[in-house]
Amino acid sequence: MKCPRCQGSLEELSLGDVSTVTCPHCAFADVPVEHVREDEEPESWRDAFNRFYEG
Numbered sequence: 001m002k003c004p005r006c007q008g009s010l011e012e013l014s015l016g017d018v019s020t021v022t023c024p025h026c027a028f029a030d031v032p033v034e035h036v037r038e039d040e041e042p043e044s045w046r047d048a049f050n051r052f053y054e055g
Contacts, residue, residue, distance in 0.1 A: 003028050 001010040001021065008025035022029045043051075 002008070003010050003023040003026060005028040006023060006026040008023050010021040010023055010028075012019055012021050020030050
């Protein structure tokens with residue numbers, strides 16, 4: 001298989017029943033990611049500190 005990014009050779013990595021491909025040349029990894037934030041409203045510094053000191 002050829003890397004879709006650099007056309008180098010891909011290597012397959014497996015762990016148990018799960019496997020993926022990666023490129024040792026450009027660090028491409030066939031791992032799906034979400035690029036959309038799920039948080040509706042950002043947390044303020046005050047809220048973050050309060051959560052830290054309360055927890």
